[in-house]
Structures are given as C-alpha cells and as structure tokens.
Amino acid sequence: MKGGELLLEELRKEIKLAIGCTEPAAIALAVAYAIAALGAPPHEIKVVLDPQTYRNALAVGLPYTSLKGPAMSAALGAFLSPQKELLLFADLDPRDAVKAEELFRSGRARAFFDSSLQDLYIEAQVRNNVHRARACIRHYHTNLVALEGPCLNHHNLKPVNWPEPPKSIWENTTFTELFHLASQLDPGKLTFLQEAAKTNLAIARHGLRKGSGLGTGRCLPHIARQIAAAGRHDFNWAGVCLAAQAVACAAVDARMSGVPLPVATLGGSGNQGITSLLPVWLVAKGLKVKQDKAAQSLALSAAVTLWAKNKLGRLSRICASAFAGSWGIAAASLWLLGSDSTPVTRTLCNLAGSLSGIICDGAKPSCSLKVMVGVETGLKTALLTLQGLTASPSGLIAETVDQTLDNVASLARVGMAGADQVLLACSAAGP
Template sequence: MDDKKILNKLISSVKEDSTRALGCTEPVAIAYTAYEAGRRIKDDKIKKLTISTSKSIYKNAKSVKIPNTKGRHGIDLAGAIGLYSKDLDIAPTLIFESLTEEILDKSLKLVDDGLVEVKYLENTPNIYISIKVETENSNVEAIVENGHTKLKEVLVDGKLVFSADEEKETEEKVDDFNFRDLSLEKLKAIVDQADPKDLMFTLEGIEVNKKAAQEGLKGYGSKLGKTLQGLRDKKIIEDNVLTKTRILTAAAADMRMGGGQCEVFTSGGSGNQGIGVILPISVVGKHEKISDENLAKALFFAHVLNKYVKEYSGKLSGICGCAIGAGVGAAAGIVYMLGGDEKQIAGACSNLYGNLTGMICDGAKESCSMKLSTCAEESVVAAYLALNGMITDDNVGVVGGSIEETILNVGKLSKEAFTQVDEVVIDIIDR
C-alpha cells in the first residue's frame, strides 16, 4: 500500500477514535449498549435488566460519576438510563446529553426496585458489554465488543436481528494495512508528507478540551485543577509551561470524572487520553508560538501513536492508559512540533516509559485527575529532555533497543503481567 493510502487509513482511524464525548466512556458504552437493546423491546414493563461486562469495563464504570444525574454513579444506573433513552438522535458518545428528569426518575426507580443485576465475566475482550432485557412480552440482548460503541449483535427472542458486517470489517483491515507493520520512522515520514489541510480537524480538540478545563477550574470532583491554580497564585508552585499543563489537564479531568456536563475530545476512544494528548501539545504550542499547520500535524501524530500503542497493550488494561499511551503520544507530538528528529522523538517516548510504566489503572474516578495531570506534565518534561540530549539508555528495564521494541515490551506487560491487576482491584473496590 502506498503512503497516500496509508495516510487516508490513519485519518479514518483517528477520526473514529477522536470525537466529542460526554462523561466517562465506560458508562457511556454501557448506556449505549442498553439503548440498543431498549429500543427493540415490545413494551415498557421491565422484569429484569442484566448487565454483564469485562473486568476492565466493570472497574472503570463502577465509581465514576455520570453527567446530568446530580452526582450519582453506578453501572446499574448507566444501564437503566440507556434502556430508557429510546429516541437517541445524537452520537452514541453523547448519550448522556439526552438525559431528562423523566428518564433519570424511571432509571432510579428501576435500580431501587432491584430489577438491575450487574456482574463481570471471565475471559472476554477487555471491551465487552452484554445487556439483557426481560419484559412481559420479549427478551432482548445487545452486545458491544472491542470498541466502546462497536455494536456486535442484537438478539430479539433468541433471533439475530443485527450482526456487525464482518465483510466490511475485514475490508477495512485488508489492503496490507496493519498498525503493527508501521515503524515510528514510517509514521513520521507519512505525517511529514501530509497536507496540513487534511489534518486541521484535530484542532477542534483544543477548543473542546480547553473549554472543559476552564469549566473544571470552577471546582469539580477532587478540585485538583482549582487547588493547583491556587498554589500557583500563592507562588508555592512555579508559574510556567509545566504548571499550566498540569493545571489544565487536572481541571479537565476533574470536570469529566466529577460528572460535569461539558464535552471532551477523545483519543483512542478515551476522554482522559484525549485530554492527555491534546492539552500538553496545545500548551507547549502556544508557549513556543507554533503555527496551526504544525500544531495540527503534531496532534495527528500524537493521536496515531496513542492508537499504535493500543494495538499492543489493548484499549483498556491494568496499566494506566494515560501513562503508556496518551503521555507517550503527547511527548512524541511535542518533539515533532518543535522540529525534533526521529531519534529525539523515540527518546522522548523512552523517557516516559522509563518513568511511568507500571502506573496502575485502579478504575475511573475523581482522583484520575492526579494521574492524568502527572502524565501530562511528565510528557512535556520527557520531550524537552530528549530535545536537550537526555535520553534513557536502550535495553534497560522495559526500554528496548528501539521504540518499537519498547512498545512491544509494554504491551507484553499489559497483557501478560497486568491481567491480574483488574481482578485484584475489583476485589478491593467491591469490599
């Protein structure tokens, strides 16, 4: 496949996983799955709603607050809301925007009446949700798999009424295109050759996520962003590009994890990772007076690299995705934007892996803003270190002989070592 076709595939892939979303994407995914089941039931007399998920979805959806619910949370509530959202005419990632008082009241009653069962399953893809609805006159099951809004199938009274078009999915993966076949050198070369006009869509994420950050500074969730801002104003912490990066990413995450009603722009299908990719690059871009054209290229490169990492680690894992994916994408994007070469870009990624690999994901919650803001600030540090000649040694710890080998190593950790983390974390948070 020639470079132009690869670029077009990359653009389509980034657009699919980088979009507006309201609320944490795991409750969103549960609500969307329930919506797909609910719109096919024959009556409103619900006898039982059963929500079965992967461990990763369960862990991330259990405690995070849901927008427009007055600070409530819960997998059961997210599913009930989706079940009653039968006239969704917006993007699935914005399903909570359609939440009304009537829907919330009906959802809370369904939960309070004990009609919602929640459980997690063994041996599933890390993104897996099954919603079963039993009514007086019908039984419906909807399944989402391998993507937060990727509907796999729907069954009504045991009959398959929807199945993902396997031929189309296969067609999208053919033409000899596979993320794993691309090296960092190849990815950079493709982005170098791209017409900036084709990548300007990435700039929308800056506007969206800065707005989310400004809202978050009013004080949501753990109020980390607002508190850091206060410390800066008191001159307890420095007022510089690192602090600004940390404050804005913390504030945006505070808002999102605290159930705020402001959209964020995602990366790799994750809202927090969208914040972690976009805001560090935009803060440094403004500080360094980077043109919109170069900023768009840097953002695109960062989104692609975040997705590239997920090909090895999975979209959800026991390691914090902001540390091993979004932070790495941001570091690479910053070096690229500032004119760094391939060695410096790879070095910035290695610096971050040498620093933050091993940060566990213990579920989506308000304190995620602490991890996210740490990853965001360290992505900026890692980039500037690499640009100034400080790069962690090869073949030490998880850092391999090349950035591709390092990413492979981290993916191995995610899928072979950290698979037990979800189980242990669930045991802890279920006590």
C-alpha cells in the same frame, strides 16, 4: 490508499464525541439498543461485562445523579435513545435520572462481570412480561455486533459493525514510519483535530471555574499568567508545563465527576483525548507556531498515542492516559521544537522507564492525578532528552522504541493478567 490517507482515516475514526465516561455511556448505549429491540419498557435489565469495563464504570460520576456504578449506568440507558451513540447522555432528562435511580434501587437493573472475557464486551439483556431482547457491543465502545428482539424490523434495527476488530494501520507500522506519516499530513485536512482540542478546552474551563470532581486542575496555581512567552527565546516552559497540567486535569476533573459536557475521545477514551490534545495545543500556542503546524502537532500526538494504545490494549491494565498520552505529548512537543524522530525515540524509551508502572484501577475522580503526572513527565522528559539524557537499555527499555513498547505491552497483557481480579476485589471491599 496511501499510508498518510490511511492514518488520516484512522484518526477520524478514533476521534468521537462523548458525554461522560465512555464505559458507562457504552453500557447505557447497549441497554438503549436492547430496549429499542424489545419495543416496550423493560421489567428487568441485566448487563454482562468484561472485567475492565466493569472496573471502569464502578466509581466514575454520572450525569444528573449522585449514584454510580455499571448497574446505575444500565438503568439510565432505559430512558435514552441509541441514536446519539456516546452522546446519548445529552438527552437525559433530570426527571428520568430520578426514575433510573428508582429502577436501580428496586434491583431491576443489575450488572455482572465475566472473568473469561478479555476484550471490551457489553451484553445487555432486557425483558418484560412477554418478550426478551439482547444487544451486544464488542471491541469498540459503539461497535454493535448482535441485536435480538421482537421489534427489529419495526425500528429498522440491525448490528452495524465488526464481529472481530478489523486490521488497522497500527498493526505493522514502526514508530519511524508513523512519525514520518503523521508529521507530513496535509494540515488542511486536520481541522477536526483542532475542533476536538477546542471541545476539550471548553470542559477544561468548566473544571477550572467550578473545581469539579477532585479539583486537581483548579488547585494548580494561577493559569492566566502561565503562558507569558513573547517568543521562542523567552518561552516559559515551567509556566506552559503547569498550564498544560492544570487544563488537562480540570477537563478530567469535570468529566470524571459526570459534568454533562461533550469531550472529544481518542481511542475510546475521553481522558486520552484530553491528555493527548490539550497539552500539545498549549505548547503550540506558547511557541506561537502557525495554525498549520499546530494542527500537524495534534495529529502527531494523537497518532503516537493511538499507536501505543493499540499495543497496550483497548482497556489496558496500565493507565493509557498517562502512559500513551505522555508519549504523544513528548513526540509532538519535540517535533514543534524542530526535532526529528531520533530524539523522540529516545524520549519515549525514557518515558517507558518512568511511567509504565502507573496502574489503571478504574475511571474515577482521582484519574486527574495520573493525568497530572503524565503531562508533566511527558514534557519534562522531552526537555531532558534535548539535554542529552538517555536511559540505557535495561528492564523494559530495549534497543528500539518498538521493542520497548512490545515489552510494556507484554507486561500489561500477560504479566498483569491477574490484576483485574485483585483490583475488583479492592473495589468491592469499599472504603
């Protein structure tokens, strides 16, 4: 299989529809699998999580309930089927949400984190008075690696995916190779990315109308007049930048508040799917490029975002929506303006000097503020590079973009290893 085909396959695999934040949805999914294996309503639910999954489920909104947290996510899973994977909240009946609240308040749905777990890990244990069942999801939000219970054969249930993550195209691909591959993909095979952008635009419109969550997107002024460019020469960058921020933030606002509308996720993150696709979609529309080129720009943004995210980690201690998303936005925007990989690599190094300090302190309504910063910085840093601004190698910024990303990844994975405990302690302390 050629490199372009491998990249296309990876993009298709990493774009998934989800309703709600992916960590609560994955917790509910694991519980739903375990209960299907149990074959009866559970008397008790227990979930064991890695610290970062636990953190990301603490404060984010859930559909049809004002309650939050990993234990409440687990309680919702008791009333859902695993068949729809990360879209399972679509089937949630508001009356069942009330029952889930009762299950949660009774103390029969509990959640814990294990500090020794370093990758995405969700283990759901359920029992009734007679039997027990267990389901385990690892590495990816839908990657069921273990399933035990008395009704496996009856429901034809079995683990379906990889006990260890498979090697991917991101492992040994340099940025220059990736840029070339992504910008040469057949546009006729990229309609799924255009559909993903449209899906995310729909929830953005909801956020703009309703002022969901924190309301960041709705607070950014007067979107309708922001994309007024008549052509390339009077292209309104300030307007497009503000519009891109508003639309991306509005989608994140709605998603983080639990609005039950689908989002096209990227690399397991809905906010990443929003950040890497919607701003680029607006830039392409503002520049009035052909549909084929717009589709290729989405592929480039998604590929660069995933390339960076793979190094940072599936659940990173650095905000990947702001950091990796800004890399995708900048790369695709410069490509739309006619740049080759050289100014793009300089831009990404510049971004490493500004956005690598944005910490992920859990999924929650204020994520839209980080997305706002990432979108604006990605677009404006791209323009600064075109004006000749280049940060010299120092600190995290190295001679090449590949080395620079390795430095940021080392900071996230090694240098910030103690951050999980501190952040969880802050969350436990409450307001």
